[in-house]
Amino acid sequence: MHDTPSETRRVRLSCEEADILLDNLAAHYRLFAPVRLPGRGRFSDQDAIRYAEVHTVHEIEHARRSHFSPKEILFPVSQTLFYLMDDALQEPQDDPRDMLVFLRACDIHGIARLDDIFLNNGPEPEPYYARRRARIKLALLECRHSLDEHCFCVAMGTNRTDAYAMAVRCDEGQLLVEVRDDDLRPALPASAAPADFTPEFPTADPQPVVVPDADRLQSAIRDHGFFAHPMWADYAKRCIACGRCNTHCMTCSCFTAYDIAYTEQPNAGERRRVWASCHIDRFTDMAGGHAFRDENGSRMRFKTMHKIHDFYQRFGRHMCVGCGRCDASCPEYISFATCISAISRVLEER
Numbered sequence: 131m132h133d134t135p136s137e138t139r140r141v142r143l144s145c146e147e148a149d150i151l152l153d154n155l156a157a158h159y160r161l162f163a164p165v166r167l168p169g170r171g172r173f174s175d176q177d178a179i180r181y182a183e184v185h186t187v188h189e190i191e192h193a194r195r196s197h198f199s200p201k202e203i204l205f206p207v208s209q210t211l212f213y214l215m216d217d218a219l220q221e222p223q224d225d226p227r228d229m230l231v232f233l234r235a236c237d238i239h240g241i242a243r244l245d246d247i248f249l250n251n252g253p254e255p256e257p258y259y260a261r262r263r264a265r266i267k268l269a270l271l272e273c274r275h276s277l278d279e280h281c282f283c284v285a286m287g288t289n290r291t292d293a294y295a296m297a298v299r300c301d302e303g304q305l306l307v308e309v310r311d312d313d314l315r316p317a318l319p320a321s322a323a324p325a326d327f328t329p330e331f332p333t334a335d336p337q338p339v340v341v342p343d344a345d346r347l348q349s350a351i352r353d354h355g356f357f358a359h360p361m362w363a364d365y366a367k368r369c370i371a372c373g374r375c376n377t378h379c380m381t382c383s384c385f386t387a388y389d390i391a392y393t394e395q396p397n398a399g400e401r402r403r404v405w406a407s408c409h410i411d412r413f414t415d416m417a418g419g420h421a422f423r424d425e426n427g428s429r430m431r432f433k434t435m436h437k438i439h440d441f442y443q444r445f446g447r448h449m450c451v452g453c454g455r456c457d458a459s460c461p462e463y464i465s466f467a468t469c470i471s472a473i474s475r476v477l478e479e480r
């Protein structure tokens with residue numbers, strides 16, 4: 131019997147049935163999820179968790195946040211935009227298959243922020259992002275509680291979402307699945323047992339984070355010289371401008387472009403775009419040698435204002451989604467969450 135359109139199905143799957151589901155999905159979609167990469171972590175004997183193509187449920191890391199965010203699926207670290215050969219310009223062929231990406235609720239909100247930047251920030255959508263985005267469906271990896279001490283999605287209002295095609299919960303070796311999307315529902319194995327499953331979401335952050343009121347922050351910037359507040363001097367001393375917070379961030383979306391001339395082939399080359407970071411040296415260099423933010427505290431201030439003020443003024447929601455990757459990755463233990471709360475305290479003291 132066929133499901134009627136728009137009928138949500140909720141089922142419980144054994145491990146074997148869950149792999150059948152993934153097999154069936156893989157006939158139409160490339161599946162991406164966080165996976166554990168043994169020994170590839172920041173320190174010796176540590177694992178890295180990063181997004182990769184998966185084929186079995188066993189490969190998916192359910193318990194931990196990925197170190198790098200899933201934005202690299204849509205917006206790769208390095209991407210060739212086109213090749214040049216004499217007078218001809220050729221775009222590389224992208225894999226044409228659709229993708230299904232398993233994401234936490236905060237990262238689903240993060241995709242919406244990337245959509246704002248790449249699709250809604252001008253008269254035309256950015257074509258390289260738009261092409262991939264059109265081929266992606268989102269699957270929710272449920273977090274019933276915060277994944278670790280760095281999460282602050284509740285403060286940022288990104289702990290809940292209903293913007294997903296399907297949702298999964300790993301439950302004692304079985305998989306609880308909610309399928310909402312008509313295209314995905316036929317992939318459920320015929321043997322799937324009905325289940326009473328609706329995703330749950332975290333309701334409290336491990337550490338309270340106070341998000342500054344946007345209007346008060348704007349007035350502090352415009353009328354009270356907040357950019358010169360002494361709180362930024364602390365970051366000038368501690369930040370080493372490594373850029374890890376930017377590269378791990380779900381919503382940082384700056385890039386730079388390089389033209390590469392092939393030495394072995396005259397009149398040929400390619401243009402690549404590569405992630406950039408507002409924390410690292412030379413990000414603000416201008417022709418003539420002027421740099422707008424030479425000092426590391428001002429770079430921290432710039433990033434922070436973009437995440438919780440400038441983006442809000444433009445799109446009506448904060449850029450930061452509280453995923454906590456910046457705090458988890460900073461080698462100097464600089465906490466962006468603490469920085470946000472410190473700004474709120476400064477505003478209260480005025």
Ligand code: SF4
Binds near residue numbers: 381382451452456457
């Ligand atoms: S600023 Fe930090 S917490 Fe906010 S989205 Fe970026 S990495 Fe996540």
Ligand code: SF4
Binds near residue numbers: 409430464
């Ligand atoms: S990760 Fe930490 S030290 Fe590195 S640029 Fe970001 S705030 Fe500075």
